[in-house]
Amino acid sequence: MQLSFNILSLILLLGAAQGFFLALLLFERKRNQTANRMLAFLVCFYSVYIGDVALLVMNYHKAFPHLIGLTVGLPFLFGPLHYLYVRLMISPGRSLEKRDWLHFLPYVIFKTYMLPFHLSSAAEKLQFLQNLAVAGEPLALICFESAMILQGNIYMILSMLLLRKHSRTVKDSFSSIDKINLTWLRNITIGTSCIWLLVLIFNILPALGLTLTENADHFIAPATSVFIYVMGYLSLRQREVHIEKFDLTRAPKYQKSGLSAEQAENYLHRLRQFMETKRVYAKNDLTLNELAEQIAIPAHHLSQIINDRLRQNFYDFVNNYRVEEAKRRLLDPAYQHLTILAIAYEVGFSSKSVFNAAFKKYANMTPSQFKKKVSE
Helix, strand or coil, rough: CCCCCCCCHHHHHHHHHHHHHHHHHHHCCCCCHHHHHHHHHHHHHHHHHHHHHHHHHCHHHCCCHHHHHCCCCCCCHHHHHHHHHHHHHHHHCCCCCCCHHHHHHHHHHHHHHHHHHCCCCHHHHHHHHHHHHHHCCCHHHHHHHHHHHHHHHHHHHHHHHHHHHHHHHHHHCCCCCCCCCCCHHHHHHHHHHHHHHHHHHHHHHHCCCCCCCCCHHHHHHHHHHHHHHHHHHHHHCCCCHHHHHHHHHHHHCCCCCCCCHHHHHHHHHHHHHHHHCCCCHHHCCCCCCHHHHHHHHCCCHHHHHHHHHHCCHHHHHHHHHHHHHHHHHCHHHHHHHCCHHHHHHHHEEEEEHHHHHHHHHHCCCCCHHHHHHHHH
């Protein structure tokens, strides 16, 4: 049986090869090995799926019937692996627990259901495909596929919720978050969510009497292939995340802290006075715990007064002071010899992009516009 080769199969095979290469690089990384290996397995399984679709496009199943269905069910692994990877990136010191293996139980159940098919003869497998084309999928297989799609979308929602919680946590504890905010991982998760949403749409439309394509995999697999290229680019250019030196699981909690209104007002006065006189915001990696220790206020109480009394998180609280100091220096003739970027670094910002974003947020204009306006 001659295999057919076309542009689609070439794109898919290149995507699969890219994925296997990326997985190898991830396995070689020394830092945060558990998380990197989790991502490596995820990328590897994506690549196997894409490679299998490429071979299907090339009609390989007619030449090699025993390969039929070997990769069916792999999407049951995509959601759990992605979710566990996100969780490990948020808490690098955390290791997998025995109960985490339960995430893969749906895949085991499905492959158990498929076992009789895998053990059947080549002729029986080809006959099954012919029956499939005539009579459609068995009800049990339809149920499994529906569960697979539902599971994938649920895990994407759970992953986004984890990343959202992480974002709030770091902003409550750190004044510089560009190295620990995991924006790149959020972008990867959004991309994966779009693919799962596309899968959901392709499967809902036939129930509504609409059919965009006879084989959704011919659209999903190329999208996944492109996604692997993007994932490879983001992963390879991503700096090492230095989050492991922080314990985000110990972020300040202040429910039922017992802080009285009078004590809160006293703490707030001390905080404002300390920020204005000591200018600790100039330390670009200032943390809530460090500031609390310097002022001699319990960290959970400091977090509470910033959140409740000032209606800010720690990140915005510190950056507000930095912007005000930057504005003062932009107006001060003594600092006219410095560039705007130099002033940004001096007041505690760690990058130009973060400085511009914060300045525009609090001053409603860019630093250049502010300097130009006041000089007129």
